[in-house]
Amino acid sequence: MAEKKKRADAVIIGYGWTGAIMAKTLTDAGLSVVALERGPARDTAPDFEYPRIIDELRYGVRGDLWQPLAKETVTVRHNLDEVAVPYRKYGSFVLGNGVGGAGVHWNGQLWRASPEDLRLRSHIEERYGKSFIPEDMTIQDYPVTFEELEPHFDHFEKVCGTSGVAGNLRGEIRPGGNPFEGARSDEYPTPPLPPIYAAELFEKATAELGYKSFPLPAATVTSKALSAAEIVLANSKTIHDATPNRFMMLRSSAVHVSGGRKSPDHAAPRGMSASGLKFSPSRKHKRRQ
Numbered sequence: 221m222a223e224k225k226k227r228a229d230a231v232i233i234g235y236g237w238t239g240a241i242m243a244k245t246l247t248d249a250g251l252s253v254v255a256l257e258r259g260p261a262r263d264t265a266p267d268f269e270y271p272r273i274i275d276e277l278r279y280g281v282r283g284d285l286w287q288p289l290a291k292e293t294v295t296v297r298h299n300l301d302e303v304a305v306p307y308r309k310y311g312s313f314v315l316g317n318g319v320g321g322a323g324v325h326w327n328g329q330l331w332r333a334s335p336e337d338l339r340l341r342s343h344i345e346e347r348y349g350k351s352f353i354p355e356d357m358t359i360q361d362y363p364v365t366f367e368e369l370e371p372h373f374d375h376f377e378k379v380c381g382t383s384g385v386a387g388n389l390r391g392e393i394r395p396g397g398n399p400f401e402g403a404r405s406d407e408y409p410t411p412p413l414p415p416i417y418a419a420e421l422f423e424k425a426t427a428e429l430g431y432k433s434f435p436l437p438a439a440t441v442t443s444k445a446l447s448a449a450e451i452v453l454a455n456s457k458t459i460h461d462a463t464p465n466r467f468m469m470l471r472s473s474a475v476h477v478s479g480g481r482k483s484p485d486h487a488a489p490r491g492m493s494a495s496g497l498k499f500s501p502s503r504k505h506k507r508r509q
């Protein structure tokens with residue numbers, strides 16, 4: 221006989237980033253939530269333990285974290301005259317599958333949308349004229365502005381645990397960061413990843429040509445000491461509480477791909493997990509350099 225489960229207030233279909241954030245927000249509001257995920261359940265241990273996590277054949281070649289395209293896929297066409305055909309071989313566009321979704325194998329580059337991204341039609345029309353965008357191109361402005369989203373970008377960067385240099389802090393353009401970004405209300409919670417040798421060469425070469433390079437904004441906690449992200453976690457209700465293992469996964473994968481030199485002072489805290497964190501809660505946290 222079918223097992224009858226307790227009724228839930230909300231059902232979330234798919235448990236990637238979006239589903240997890242919604243689940244946390246709804247449970248914080250006092251609702252009971254069930255998430256239905258089509259792929260396998262995953263947990264920090266044992267799924268992301270070494271050496272299992274570096275199994276290139278399983279993950280890199282056989283795509284164990286991805287949606288199996290033989291079972292279910294999307295169709296693609298390049299223009300309106302083509303017949304849409306099923307996408308059967310992965311290229312750069314990889315679909316997530318299982319708890320954590322595509323966030324399990326993302327690269328941990330944490331770019332904010334720019335003010336121009338969010339009002340792209342207006343921006344292009346102002347810059348190149350109204351006739352520049354072809355009539356059948358459905359490009360639109362978003363219904364939200366950068367200013368409206370900024371507090372949420374800031375919150376997410378602290379909850380997720382990120383590193384970088386603010387290039388535009390409350391309207392002031394600052395050296396070392398991205399001078400083209402929208403105005404931030406705050407710095408990144410931890411300092412940028414230390415440059416690898418290739419990045420040092422790139423920075424030197426571009427500076428000589430008059431360009432401004434900057435470290436990648438990364439979903440990697442670089443400070444060994446308690447980061448601002450952890451202070452936020454300790455003091456507020458956050459997504460972290462609901463999905464501790466997934467956030468651990470995201471952090472480890474980010475450290476992996478970003479290629480930062482792993483010096484003792486800059487390595488992401490080893491074995492850090494929400495349940496294992498030791499907090500000294502204080503809102504008066506100073507950014508550690």
Ligand SMILES: Cc1cc2nc3c(=O)[nH]c(=O)nc-3n(C[C@H](O)[C@H](O)[C@H](O)COP(=O)(O)OP(=O)(O)OC[C@H]3O[C@@H](n4cnc5c(N)ncnc54)[C@H](O)[C@@H]3O)c2cc1C
Pocket residue numbers: 233234235236237238239256257258259313314315316317318319320321322323324325326327328329330331
């Ligand atoms: C290889 C790769 C690298 C990336 N790198 C970056 C990066 O560096 N920086 C960045 O910002 N972004 C990056 N991204 C994008 C980022 O990972 C995604 O935008 C983000 O994870 C999307 O989250 P989501 O919750 O919206 O969707 P998903 O993560 O796709 O989650 C959707 C979930 O729903 C489940 N699902 C789907 N259909 C059903 C169904 N019918 N029933 C039940 N469950 C279902 C899926 O299995 C999946 O778990 C990368 C993506 C990929 C693929």
